[in-house]
Amino acid sequence: MKSRIADAALAPAGHLGIDWARRRSPVLDGFVRERLGDGSLSGRRVAVVIHLEAKTAFLATVLAEAGAEVVVAGSNPWTTRDDVAAALVERGIEVHSSRRSTMETWESDLAAVARTNPEFIIDDGAELTVRIARDHPDIYAQLRGVSEETTTGVARLRALEQAGRLPMPAIAANDAACKHMFDNRYGTGQSTIQAILQLTNLRMPGKRVAIVGYGWVGRGIATYVNAMGGRVVAVEADPIRALEAHTDGHDVADMLTALARADLVITATGGRRAVNRSHFHALQPSVIMANAGHHDHEIDVPALRQAASSVDEPRPGVTRFMLGDKPVFVLAEGALVNIAGGLGHSVEIMDLSFSVQAMGLHTLVTTELSPGVHEFPPDLDRLIAAAKLASRGISLDIIDDDQADTLGGLLDVDTSRSWDHP
Amino acid sequence: MNGGGGRGKIDFARQFMPALAAAAEVARASGHLAGRRVGIALTLEPKTACLVEAVASVGAEVSVSGSSNSTKPEIAAALAEGGIAVFAEAGASPERGEYLKNAFIDRRIEFLSDDGAGIVRRIHRERRDVLPYLRGVAEETTSGVRPLRVMESEGLLEVPCVAVNDARTKLLFDNLYGTGQSVVMATLDATNMQMAGASVVVAGYGKVGRGIATMARALGGRVTVSEIDPVEALAAHHDGHGVAPLLEAVRTANFVFTASGIGHTLTAEHVAQMPDGAVVAVGGAGRPEFDPTLGPELTRGDEVRPNVRPLAAPSGATVFVVADGYCVNTSAGEGNPIEVMDLSLALQLRALDYLASTVLGPGVHLLPPAIDDEVAASQLAAAGIAIDVPSPDQIRAAAQW
Numbered sequence A: 001m002k003s004r005i006a007d008a009a010l011a012p013a014g015h016l017g018i019d020w021a022r023r024r025s026p027v028l029d030g031f032v033r034e035r036l037g038d039g040s041l042s043g044r045r046v047a048v049v050i051h052l053e054a055k056t057a058f059l060a061t062v063l064a065e066a067g068a069e070v071v072v073a074g075s076n077p078w079t080t081r082d083d084v085a086a087a088l089v090e091r092g093i094e095v096h097s098s099r100r101s102t103m104e105t106w107e108s109d110l111a112a113v114a115r116t117n118p119e120f121i122i123d124d125g126a127e128l129t130v131r132i133a134r135d136h137p138d139i140y141a142q143l144r145g146v147s148e149e150t151t152t153g154v155a156r157l158r159a160l161e162q163a164g165r166l167p168m169p170a171i172a173a174n175d176a177a178c179k180h181m182f183d184n185r186y187g188t189g190q191s192t193i194q195a196i197l198q199l200t201n202l203r204m205p206g207k208r209v210a211i212v213g214y215g216w217v218g219r220g221i222a223t224y225v226n227a228m229g230g231r232v233v234a235v236e237a238d239p240i241r242a243l244e245a246h247t248d249g250h251d252v253a254d255m256l257t258a259l260a261r262a263d264l265v266i267t268a269t270g271g272r273r274a275v276n277r278s279h280f281h282a283l284q285p286s287v288i289m290a291n292a293g294h295h296d297h298e299i300d301v302p303a304l305r306q307a308a309s310s311v312d313e314p315r316p317g318v319t320r321f322m323l324g325d326k327p328v329f330v331l332a333e334g335a336l337v338n339i340a341g342g343l344g345h346s347v348e349i350m351d352l353s354f355s356v357q358a359m360g361l362h363t364l365v366t367t368e369l370s371p372g373v374h375e376f377p378p379d380l381d382r383l384i385a386a387a388k389l390a391s392r393g394i395s396l397d398i399i400d401d402d403q404a405d406t407l408g409g410l411l412d413v414d415t416s417r418s419w420d421h422p
Numbered sequence B: 001m002n003g004g005g006g007r008g009k010i011d012f013a014r015q016f017m018p019a020l021a022a023a024a025e026v027a028r029a030s031g032h033l034a035g036r037r038v039g040i041a042l043t044l045e046p047k048t049a050c051l052v053e054a055v056a057s058v059g060a061e062v063s064v065s066g067s068s069n070s071t072k073p074e075i076a077a078a079l080a081e082g083g084i085a086v087f088a089e090a091g092a093s094p095e096r097g098e099y100l101k102n103a104f105i106d107r108r109i110e111f112l113s114d115d116g117a118g119i120v121r122r123i124h125r126e127r128r129d130v131l132p133y134l135r136g137v138a139e140e141t142t143s144g145v146r147p148l149r150v151m152e153s154e155g156l157l158e159v160p161c162v163a164v165n166d167a168r169t170k171l172l173f174d175n176l177y178g179t180g181q182s183v184v185m186a187t188l189d190a191t192n193m194q195m196a197g198a199s200v201v202v203a204g205y206g207k208v209g210r211g212i213a214t215m216a217r218a219l220g221g222r223v224t225v226s227e228i229d230p231v232e233a234l235a236a237h238h239d240g241h242g243v244a245p246l247l248e249a250v251r252t253a254n255f256v257f258t259a260s261g262i263g264h265t266l267t268a269e270h271v272a273q274m275p276d277g278a279v280v281a282v283g284g285a286g287r288p289e290f291d292p293t294l295g296p297e298l299t300r301g302d303e304v305r306p307n308v309r310p311l312a313a314p315s316g317a318t319v320f321v322v323a324d325g326y327c328v329n330t331s332a333g334e335g336n337p338i339e340v341m342d343l344s345l346a347l348q349l350r351a352l353d354y355l356a357s358t359v360l361g362p363g364v365h366l367l368p369p370a371i372d373d374e375v376a377a378s379q380l381a382a383a384g385i386a387i388d389v390p391s392p393d394q395i396r397a398a399a400q401w
Helices: A008-023 A026-036 A054-065 A082-090 A103-114 A127-135 A137-142 A151-162 A177-200 A216-227 A239-247 A255-259 A277-282 A301-307 A347-366 A378-391 A407-411 B005-014 B018-030 B046-057 B073-081 B094-105 B118-125 B128-133 B142-153 B174-191 B207-218 B230-238 B246-252 B338-357 B369-382 B392-399
Strands: A045-049 A069-073 A094-096 A120-123 A145-148 A169-172 A208-212 A231-235 A264-267 A287-291 A310-315 A318-323 A326-331 A372-375 B037-041 B061-065 B085-087 B111-114 B136-139 B160-163 B199-203 B222-226 B255-258 B279-282 B308-312 B318-322 B363-365
Touching: A008 A054, A008 A082, A008 A347, A026 A054, A026 A347, A026 A378, A045 A054, A045 A103, A045 A127, A054 A069, A054 A082, A054 A347, A069 A103, A082 A094, A094 A103, A103 A127, A120 A127, A120 A347, A127 A137, A127 A151, A145 A151, A145 A347, A151 A169, A151 A372, A169 A347, A177 A216, A177 A264, A177 A287, A177 A326, A177 A347, A177 A378, A177 B174, A208 A216, A208 A255, A216 A231, A216 A239, A231 A239, A231 A255, A255 A277, A277 A301, A301 A318, A301 A326, A310 B005, A347 A378, B005 B046, B005 B073, B018 B046, B018 B338, B018 B369, B037 B046, B037 B118, B046 B061, B046 B073, B046 B338, B061 B094, B073 B085, B085 B094, B094 B118, B111 B118, B111 B338, B118 B128, B118 B142, B136 B142, B136 B338, B142 B160, B142 B363, B160 B338, B174 B207, B174 B255, B174 B279, B174 B318, B174 B338, B199 B207, B199 B246, B207 B222, B207 B255, B222 B246, B338 B369
Parallel strands: A045 A069, A045 A120, A069 A094, A120 A145, A145 A169, A169 A372, A208 A231, A208 A264, A264 A287, A287 A326, B037 B061, B037 B111, B061 B085, B111 B136, B136 B160, B160 B363, B199 B222, B199 B255, B255 B279, B279 B318
Antiparallel strands: A310 A318, A318 A326, B308 B318
16 A cells, blocks of 8 residues: 555544544444445445545545545645545555645546546546546446535536446435535535635625625525625526525626625636636725635636736735735635635534435445436435434424325315315 | 735735724824824734834834733734834743833833733832823723723722723624624634534623624524523523523533623533533633633543643533633634724724823723714725715704704
8 A cells, every 4th residue: 555645643633633523423423334334345445535634534434444445535636634644544544645736746646546446436526537537448447436526526427428438327426415405505605704714814794795606505605694794796697596696685796797896706606717817807906715616716816827916925825916006815726715725614514425425335336326427315315314313313203194295185086075175 | 825924914904904094094194193102002913913003104102012822923023023112922931921011111101002901000000100101091892991990980090091992883893793703713613513503502692792692693503592681681582592591501502602701600510511522612701701620520631623622521521612711712713803803993093092182181081982983984985885964854853852
């Protein structure tokens, strides 16, 4: 096993972080462990390519303890926590990752993971899957399944499928209710705002915040901004989402109009160059820009760098670009601000997301699925939600037979029957 | 991400402090602080450094004092580099701290910006030699205004003091929005926990408690308030929070915040009732409210993450205390947000200018409401927000009886 990490001596802090994650992950530590206890993962080669921090490491630990041969890399060159990586290695798991990598070392880390010949991938942004498809056709042909974490990654897998280049089953873990309804909304919402305020020491009450993209992530951020006393202006290209933002009580505007009055700009489109050269003139002096989408390219930082007369870093994680005499700030260099500039999603939320991922993997291992993108099994989705509720001591109601809607009665042609009383 | 050191942080903060800039304009135009010896004894960090530089920019001769545990060394260094007389060293020994305080007082300060009335009390007690030079004090906090009023009532206060803390633009923003946001966020930053769906207890429903409760609910927490004052408790009830005695409320808590301002609010007895994994943070007066080192019933462990320490309760539960019971927003975070301190520090500067330009007798004075209004208006103006002016008819109507 040839791991590549920054510093093995950092392991003690990493273990503490993983233990903290375990303490607040009752579903992964309980329900999921129990299900994985059937031995089906034993000896299976699993690659985990997700932002490498304490919660991810606990997922990797659970999979390894269920018998899988786990290899881990980060899904982004700048988000790995070196102490956690060191702790994983000490737990006998192969890791290829360090924080502050270059693009080149990150690519070579992913290639190293690919060369371990994984049977299954827990992927984020389909970063590893796409690279194996491109660079290692022989390994790609042997892949038995992929479980995908993000909206961006699911879209990429569907594109592969449409191109006829997805010869194995993939599970859209992102689309599970227990994933996107909580992770993308509440998880990203809270942690994005948290990271922005922590990096800048600024105040949310009274802030005018442009949110570019009103998908699950944008919605979540908007909810939190609004709840904390900020004022949202949402920017959308999709009329239904724009109408939703409007009906949710937010201002909606085109990009240039929104930027002209924004103190804070948060991108959440899942695409590239949401803030680009054509927008720079509309930015307010001292505007703060942060990215909450998967790509590091939603804010066109290279273009800003080109346009700026000077660039410096007044606070850790805060880069200032002077556009003429107008300063504009970008947080975490345009990388995912909640992870690159903060602690990532809360443990409680990742307990749900990673329970979905682990059960997605378990489904791929134990079920014969045809090639293509599959939805996460809805019955498992409900079981995960029920396990989370149970861990919090929350009870559900049960619908009696006589409370249920009776479709049969509606279809019954006997017109003498009352609609109200059977 | 390396950051630009003290100078970078000060300059960043200044960009978000338009009210302070406006206050400096007023003070510069009035000219009363020019050439005066001004002492600033606030927590030495980027925002207060902006006040220091603003006061220096209007021509005052500024000296700075700061405590050994709250001074940010890179900020002290940046100020000293700019020619400010700095009497603050992070991590100074108690003896060195004493020496620095006296050296600061030796500057024969005429106008003092004080925090907790620490320096002004010391001058009255031990350093009466410099009392003749002291012409006015601007006091920042609730806990400093209280002893000044006691001194006044006992006839022992010999200088005019302005209770900056009691200005509306301070009390309604700093204590409410500033502390609310910074306490909740510092706790979430330290723990990486989710507020949505969490059960949150707030002990004390004053301005700080209200701010914490509001922010916790905004983030999806379900809040229960504990109070000893029936009116505040009734207000919490009307605000839609649960209200219950603390001993009962903590039983299902995921987060417990204290904001009572009173010692011994949360004790080992309360911790014993908390569920496993509960997180405790102090948002009010700090350790007096909850001292995790008090009481042999609680066993303290090593930190499990920065600023998070486990306490083993006799029940077998592990409870986690953030920042060891010190104020969580300043100990585990950067204190109040910049824009909130913009208001508080603009008031400080205006109070110093007011003291320098007005003849006041010894005693505790309020900042004139017109100054309060001007500071609020300056931040609105910077945000491009216009407000109404009363019409002649409205003014007449308001004057009728």
